[in-house]
Amino acid sequence: MKPVPENETQPRLKNTAKLGAFVPFEEEPVEEHERKREVFLGLGKLMKTFPVWQNKKGFVPRNRFDKLNKELYDLFFYLAPTREETAYKEKVTRMLRAAAAKTWGKDATLETVGSVRTKTDLPTSNINITVLCDKAALEKGEAERFAETLAKSGTAETNLLHGGTVLQCILQDTGLSVEITFNNRAAIDEAEKIEEWTKKTPSFPELFIALKTFLKTRRANETASGGLGSYALAVMVKNFLSLHPKIQAREIAPKKNLCVLLVEFFELFGINLNTRDVVVTESGYEKRKEATQPRIAVMSPTDPELDLTKNTFLWHHIRSVFENAHYTLVDALVSNATERNPPETASILSAIIDDTDPLFS
Structure with missing residues (x-):
């Protein structure tokens, strides 16, 4: 999905651009991409009217991209510590x-x-x-x-x-x-890194919280049970934002395109990234020394020998739910089928995050 330039009002769809001289992606053929979209068509019907995080008093944009963008900020402020x-x-x-x-x-x-x-x-x-x-x-x-x-x-x-x-x-x-x-x-070093990214990387905290919430509601965030830990996720978010070509070229404002960044994050790590051959770093990719299982490898910024996802044995499941979320949101955002158009008050984010989860109680 292509981000929205600041001087454009109508979003356009396009696959995420490849980054740098080393291409760590295996982009899906167009036919396969469209086939999977058909599989997930209609999942937008799961949308809920006014989930707990949605600001009922605020203005509800008619444009679905603007609506999801606002919802992500509503979620961020709703979950912020009181x-x-x-x-x-x-x-x-x-x-x-x-x-x-x-x-x-x-x-x-x-x-x-x-x-x-x-x-x-x-x-x-x-x-x-x-x-x-x-x-x-x-x-x-x-x-x-x-x-x-x-x-x-x-x-x-x-x-x-x-x-x-x-x-x-x-x-x-x-x-x-x-x-x-x-x-x-090491825990102090990790905390200092995330503090640095939160302060200096636009949209890092909002995107990070949305993804943490998504994984938490899918029970896929605990490393002890094979999930994706918060620090590894933080490195992935920093990698994604640091290498995003439109952000680096200053062609988009990240805060105005948070919804598109979320969809593209799911696309990158759920579909396109060649996890068998690459290691994800804070600001790039490195080629693995030898072929391994197709589990994602995320390098610690403070210890190059430490693989933060060495215990993420549920990666196949996590990648699948990332892919699912990508197609679900694409369908909800760009579908032109009248019978699937959600009500103006419907929550797009609720198609992938369940507000009845104990996290919200």
């Missing part, structure tokens, strides 16, 4: 910091990492913390003592996971999970 949620998580962090000081004194510092730090958390997201302290202290069983300190406070139930390297706390008042690691400087 003042109460932010205050609660800050309170939890202060409690943990006090417990760390009681256990280690001035020899330990506590850092918030993950989505809470980067302000890309969803309502059900865990709080992720890393404690920086003397390694020798941890080897003497101080992690267990920290768990005991928290348990005695009566605020959380604790479990030591992965051989004592991760401490899980379930907060008794809300049931929210806090995962605490020790001396996990």
Whole structure:
């Protein structure tokens, strides 16, 4: 799908352009592309009127591209942490910091990492913390003592996971999970990267949140169960936006074309990317050293030897739902069949994201 230039009002469809001298794509033949579109025709009927994220008081654009663009911003602001949620998580962090000081004194510092730090958390997201302290202290069983300190406070139930390297706390008042690691400087580096992209890459946070929500509602976002983790997804979004030819040529304004970027992201990673032969990096592609399984490989920006998707064994399923979402949205956006035209109040985004998911409760 071709993005909408700032001086154009009517979007046009076109396959995503190839990027750079190294072509990591396997673009579908036109006949196959059209055949799959026919398979997904009519899925727009699943659209719902006024899902929970849709601003009922705002103006509803008649143009379907503008409507989806507005919906993506509605979703972004709907899922943004409220003042109460932010205050609660800050309170939890202060409690943990006090417990760390009681256990280690001035020899330990506590850092918030993950989505809470980067302000890309969803309502059900865990709080992720890393404690920086003397390694020798941890080897003497101080992690267990920290768990005991928290348990005695009566605020959380604790479990030591992965051989004592991760401490899980379930907060008794809300049931929210806090995962605490020790001396996990890589998590700090990852958080700093996402903070940088959020500030400097236009439309990164909005597109990232939409995709996180999509994967969350498909139960495909947990690496422990073979899903696509948030940091790997963030690298994919940064890669996509950094290499988008129309953005780089300044021919489009990303914020005005968020809906088209979402559709093209699904097209790239759900259909066109040659995942067997390439490695996705923060700002480009590298050729794999040897042929492997067609699972996507995403390189960590801070550790070139680390494949962030090495445990994403559900990639075949994830790629399939990306492809499904691409054709569903294309059908909803460009179909001219009168019988499939949705009502003006219908949500296009609800064709791929279910607002009855527990995430929205």
